[in-house]
Amino acid sequence: MASPAPDHSALLESFLLRTYMEALHDPAGSAQDQLQRRMAIEHLILEQGTGMLRVLQRAFNVIDDLNTNPQVAQWFMTFVSSLSEDWLRETSLGIPQRIWRESVDVRLRRKAADLIAKIEVAIDPYLSTAYGSSLVALFREAQPKPFDGPLAPDAKLIIDVLFERAKLMPLSLLNSPQGALGRYSLRVVRYCFADEYPKMSAEQIDTVASLAGDVNDALRGRILIALV
Amino acid sequence: MGVAELEQHIEDFISKCGKSPSISTLIAADELVVVKYLPAEHLGVVLARGQLYASERAGFTWGDGVYVAPASFPLTTMMYGEVGVVGTCSAVGLKFFDASDPAGIDLYQQWITHQTALYLELTTTVHASVANRELRNAFRTRFQIDCVCFRPDEHCVNYVDATTDLWLAFTHWDAYRGVGHGFSGVVRALKWCVVVPDAFKPDGRGHKAFLHKTLSATHSFTRGGYSTLATDILQAYAAPAKQVIVCDFS
Numbered sequence: 001m002a003s004p005a006p007d008h009s010a011l012l013e014s015f016l017l018r019t020y021m022e023a024l025h026d027p028a029g030s031a032q033d034q035l036q037r038r039m040a041i042e043h044l045i046l047e048q049g050t051g052m053l054r055v056l057q058r059a060f061n062v063i064d065d066l067n068t069n070p071q072v073a074q075w076f077m078t079f080v081s082s083l084s085e086d087w088l089r090e091t092s093l094g095i096p097q098r099i100w101r102e103s104v105d106v107r108l109r110r111k112a113a114d115l116i117a118k119i120e121v122a123i124d125p126y127l128s129t130a131y132g133s134s135l136v137a138l139f140r141e142a143q144p145k146p147f148d149g150p151l152a153p154d155a156k157l158i159i160d161v162l163f164e165r166a167k168l169m170p171l172s173l174l175n176s177p178q179g180a181l182g183r184y185s186l187r188v189v190r191y192c193f194a195d196e197y198p199k200m201s202a203e204q205i206d207t208v209a210s211l212a213g214d215v216n217d218a219l220r221g222r223i224l225i226a227l228v
Numbered sequence: 229m230g231v232a233e234l235e236q237h238i239e240d241f242i243s244k245c246g247k248s249p250s251i252s253t254l255i256a257a258d259e260l261v262v263v264k265y266l267p268a269e270h271l272g273v274v275l276a277r278g279q280l281y282a283s284e285r286a287g288f289t290w291g292d293g294v295y296v297a298p299a300s301f302p303l304t305t306m307m308y309g310e311v312g313v314v315g316t317c318s319a320v321g322l323k324f325f326d327a328s329d330p331a332g333i334d335l336y337q338q339w340i341t342h343q344t345a346l347y348l349e350l351t352t353t354v355h356a357s358v359a360n361r362e363l364r365n366a367f368r369t370r371f372q373i374d375c376v377c378f379r380p381d382e383h384c385v386n387y388v389d390a391t392t393d394l395w396l397a398f399t400h401w402d403a404y405r406g407v408g409h410g411f412s413g414v415v416r417a418l419k420w421c422v423v424v425p426d427a428f429k430p431d432g433r434g435h436k437a438f439l440h441k442t443l444s445a446t447h448s449f450t451r452g453g454y455s456t457l458a459t460d461i462l463q464a465y466a467a468p469a470k471q472v473i474v475c476d477f478s
Contacts, residue, residue, distance in 0.1 A: 031285075032267050039273045039281055042410060046277070078284050082400065082408030107358070118404065160345075168369045173405055181404035214342060216232035 017059035025071035050090040088122035113161040130187035139192040186226035245326040255319035262296035265309035282400035284409030286357040290376040291364030293397040304393040307435035312422025315415035327378035365407040383434035
């Protein structure tokens with residue numbers, strides 16, 4: 001059976017998008033030139049609405065190797081991570097997941113993990129599906145047995161990103177609607193280490209809480225509650 | 229000092245910042261009028277959007293944000309662009325951090341030593357500028373600082389007075405109260421109000437102005453316009469004194 005004809009229009013669109021996104025960080029251009037290009041495309045997208053984000057994401061269809069042009073991933077995540085929840089809901093989880101898997105840049109991977117959490121909270125503002133977070137799956141890939149030995153580097157990176165979110169949030173905010181990302185991050189930490197049942201032992205909870213590092217008593221209490 | 233005690237000191241400091249002499253003068257009215265100088269190439273999109281752009285890369289004093297100056301200091305950031313856009317920010321309920329106060333700087337410097345990974349990167353790697361950006365963003369997120377008020381850290385003779393001028397870094401908050409970047413509505417009701425008459429170039433750790441006051445002091449200036457420019461030029465050329473036309477687009 002003959003394979004379907006390629007969608008030339010979609011291919012060309014993706015190619016041109018990728019080329020433009022690569023040019024956003026073209027070292028041949030000045031910082032002002034780069035900013036001008038970023039402002040132009042961001043203005044266009046924001047003016048047209050969230051539907052534009054779906055089109056924009058097609059650029060990733062023609063990127064074979066994210067490490068060859070990391071600036072595409074860098075700009076995309078920088079752009080969407082500051083947008084409102086309406087926009088985050090339109091952001092494909094597959095993109096930061098792919099960046100997490102393929103990128104060799106730790107900073108980019110941290111940003112990817114953070115963006116995954118943001119998108120998941122935007123999709124599920126009631127935080128009822130933390131157990132199904134893709135960060136839990138990525139953690140378990142790196143650390144199939146969470147309490148066996150020290151954490152693998154990738155698993156530790158995920159936990160660091162999640163705890164960082166909670167640590168950078170004043171407790172008053174953590175307990176408010178705007179603190180959803182911090183609360184979600186703590187829940188995801190919990191499910192990285194243990195399923196709903198059986199619950200973690202007190203010793204295991206202490207072990208996980210200690211990964212948060214130097215925190216004040218109030219936050220430590222909040223972390224312990226989330227881990228139970 | 230442990231991190232919990234230190235963070236309490238920082239909270240206490242921030243709670244008093246709005247009453248510091250420099251900031252309380254600025255926010256005497258409910259609305260703070262600010263000016264942002266930007267390259268002319270950005271003006272079209274800024275006016276079309278009605279929003280300034282919060283920086284999103286290393287190299288800005290207090291991390292990502294919308295950098296402006298109070299309109300009461302109209303010259304102090306003029307070297308950053310050919311056009312000046314004016315707007316207002318609500319000063320009501322804003323959380324300020326007064327970085328012009330050495331006590332505030334001291335607290336910040338203590339706090340970053342507790343951010344182990346980033347502090348290590350700041351002090352021991354070639355990525356210091358990136359770590360600096362992240363530390364300052366983290367600090368502003370942790371304490372939910374809406375605006376950092378600081379003394380100029382780039383000089384420009386006859387424009388910047390580092391002892392009296394104030395620069396402001398406003399935070400663009402993301403959906404979850406983290407420091408964000410990109411187009412921001414933090415400064416509202418934007419109007420293009422200024423065309424900068426001088427020319428500048430980077431010079432060491434600041435900028436150098438070409439016209440003011442080296443050359444401007446020995447010339448007089450008259451107003452002209454595009455439609456009358458030929459006549460204006462001939463009159464200036466014929467004048468006994470050194471006369472320069474500052475023309476508008478009419």
